[in-house]
Amino acid sequence: MIILTFLLLLVSTTVIAQNVIHIQYFRRPEEYGIFRFDLDNGSKSWESYIYMNRSANIREEDIYKLIKPFFEEEPSIRRYESSSITRHLGKQFEYVLKKYPVHEMIFENLCSQMKPKFSSILASTSQLPRKIKWVIEHPSAFFLIPYGFTKGVGRDEYHIEIKGRASLDTDNLDYDALQNTQKLIIKNDSEMKNGWSGVKLLKIKAPQALIEGLNAVNTDDMKEFAKEWLAGERFIQKWNIELEDQKQNETLYFEKEGTTLEVSAKNDKFTMSTYKTPTEQAFQFTAM
Numbered sequence: 001m002i003i004l005t006f007l008l009l010l011v012s013t014t015v016i017a018q019n020v021i022h023i024q025y026f027r028r029p030e031e032y033g034i035f036r037f038d039l040d041n042g043s044k045s046w047e048s049y050i051y052m053n054r055s056a057n058i059r060e061e062d063i064y065k066l067i068k069p070f071f072e073e074e075p076s077i078r079r080y081e082s083s084s085i086t087r088h089l090g091k092q093f094e095y096v097l098k099k100y101p102v103h104e105m106i107f108e109n110l111c112s113q114m115k116p117k118f119s120s121i122l123a124s125t126s127q128l129p130r131k132i133k134w135v136i137e138h139p140s141a142f143f144l145i146p147y148g149f150t151k152g153v154g155r156d157e158y159h160i161e162i163k164g165r166a167s168l169d170t171d172n173l174d175y176d177a178l179q180n181t182q183k184l185i186i187k188n189d190s191e192m193k194n195g196w197s198g199v200k201l202l203k204i205k206a207p208q209a210l211i212e213g214l215n216a217v218n219t220d221d222m223k224e225f226a227k228e229w230l231a232g233e234r235f236i237q238k239w240n241i242e243l244e245d246q247k248q249n250e251t252l253y254f255e256k257e258g259t260t261l262e263v264s265a266k267n268d269k270f271t272m273s274t275y276k277t278p279t280e281q282a283f284q285f286t287a288m
Contacts, residue, residue, distance in 0.1 A: 017040040017041055018038075018040075018041050018103045018104060019037070019038065019039050019040070019100050019101060019102050019103055019104075020036075020037070020038040020042075020102070020103065020104040020105070020106070021035075021036070021037055021093065021096060021102050021104070021105045021106070022034075022035075022036040022037075022038070022105075022106040022108075023035055023036075023089055023093070023105075023106070023107050023108070023110070023114075023118075024107075024108040024109065025085070025089075025108065025109050025110050025111055025114060026109070027109075027111075027138075030051065030052075031051070031052040031085070032049055032050060032051040032052060032085065033049075033050045033085040033086075033088070033089050034047065034048070034049055034050075035047070035048045035050070035089050035092045035093070036048075037071075037092075037096050037100075039075075039100065044075045045075050046070065046071055046075050046076065047076075047077045047078075048067075048070065048077070048078045048079070048080060048092065049077075049078070049079045049080070050080045050081070050082050050085050050088045050089060051079065051080070051081050051082075051085075052081075052082070052083070052085060053081035053082060053083060054083045055083065056081045056082050056083050057083045057084075058082055058083070058084075058087075058088070060087060060091055063082075063087065063088055063091040064091055064095070066080065067091060067092050067095055068095070071092075071095060071096065071099070085111075086111065086113045086114050086117055089114065089117075089118075090114075090117045090118065090121060093118055093121055094121045097121065097122065097125050097127055098125070101127065102127055102129050103129055103130050103131065104129055104130065104131035104132075104133075105129045105131070105132055105133070106133045106135075107133070107134050107135070108134075108135040109135060109136065109137050109138055111138075115146045116146055118146070118148070119146030119147050119148030119149060120148060121148075122148040122149065122153075123147065123148035128152045128153050128155070129153050129154070130153075130154070130155050130156040130157070131154060131156050131157045131158075131159075132149060132153055132154035132157075132158050132159065132177070133157075133159040133160075133161075134159070134160045134161065135161045135163070136160070136161065136162050136163065136166045136168075137162075137163040137164040137166055138164070138166060142167050142168065142169035143160075143162065143166060143167065143168050143169055143172075144169040144171060144172060145172055145175060145177070145178075149177060150175040150176060150177050151175065151176040151177055152176065152177070153177050154177045154178075154181050155180070155181055155182065156181070156182055156183065157181060157182065157183040157184075157185070158177055158178055158181040158183070158184055158185070159185040159186075159187075160172075160185070160186045160187070161187045161189070162186075162187070162188045162189065162190040163189045163190060164189075164190065164191065165190065165191050165192060166190055166192070167190055167192035167194065168186070168188065168190070168194060168213070170194060170195075170196060170200070173196055173200050173201070173203050173204065174203070178204065179203050179204055179205055179206075180205055180206075181206050182206060182207060182208065183206055183207070183208040183209070184204055184206040184208070184209045184210070184211065185209075185210050185211075186210070186211045186212060186213065187210075187212050188211075188212040188213040188242075189212075193212075193213050193214050194213060194214055195211075195213035195214035195215035195216065195242075195244060196211075196213070196215050196216075197215075197216050197217075197221075198216060198217040198218055198220075198221025198222075198224075199221070201215065201217065201221070201241065202221065202224055202225065202228075205234060207235045207236060207237040207238075208237050208238050208239070209238075209239045209240070209241065210239075210240050210241075211240075211241045211242065212242045213242055214242075214244040215241050215242060215243055215244060215270065216243065216244055216245065217241065217243065217248075217265055217270045219250060219252075222250070222252055222263045222265060222270075223252070223286075223288060225263060225272060226252065226254045226261055226263055226286070226288070227288060229254065229256070229261050229274075230254060230256055230261075230288075236261060236272050236273070236274050237273070237274065238271075238272070238273050239270070239271055239272040239273070240269060240270075240271050241269065241270040241271070242268060242269060242270075243265060243268050243269060243270050245265075246268050248265040248266055249265070249266045250264070250265050250266065251263070251264040251265075251266065251283075252264070252286040253281075253283050253284065253285050253286055254285060254286060254288075255277055255285050258276060258277050259274050259275070259276060259277060260274065260275055260276070260277045260278075260281070261273075261274050262274075262275070
């Protein structure tokens with residue numbers, strides 16, 4: 001009995017080790033990139049700073065000779081100089097992916113050359129990180145997720161933050177990774193806000209979603225979400241979607257097997273949530 005109790009306690013307190021890659025790029029006041037790798041929930045962390053030096057034209061094989069001992073030795077912080085920050089960061093990204101399983105990836109303000117570089121490297125491996133986060137602030141073209149990050153990755157959580165004068169490509173919701181994650185977060189603090197229609201939002205199958213922007217949902221869309229939930233085609237926990245129309249004021253209720261689905265468009269938000277049907281409800285269920 002004592003042994004069984006100990007085993008149950010051990011299982012309940014075991015934390016699954018997570019390995020995280022975090023890459024950042026800065027243009028001003030000095031151009032440089034940061035590569036950070038956290039091993040086993042941050043118990044070990046390697047961090048390198050790559051500064052732009054146009055005279056330091058280092059070949060990929062020579063970059064490998066620099067970073068191999070860095071990652072094989074005890075964790076530390078290193079400074080490098082390179083005429084190609086993209087090439088240097090890419091070699092570190094490739095090295096870590098070949099040596100360790102990576103569960104989470106965070107990318108902040110990558111330049112236009114970095115996105116396809118990291119995409120092709122990831123696509124060349126069998127790695128499918130469970131969490132993906134993009135932070136985009138540079139006022140470049142509409143941000144479209146690079147191909148290697150559009151399918152099979154981010155299954156636990158896919159997170160996009162748009163800031164400054166950056167803008168988000170609305171075609172992103174056509175990708176498997178955003179449609180089939182368990183938790184979708186799109187934070188839109190951009191000066192160039194846009195959004196999606198209800199038809200587009202219906203493509204998202206995530207039980208949890210938080211989406212900011214100029215989105216639009218009508219009554220037919222709300223009923224379509226409910227129809228899929230009633231048919232068992234959709235699992236809903238909590239949705240919170242920012243709406244462009246500030247005058248909408250509608251709440252619908254649906255019931256299945258003792259569970260209520262509340263679908264609402266009011267106070268600038270489209271929300272959905274499920275809860276146990278109360279014994280004495282102060283609302284009427286909506287007819288389809």
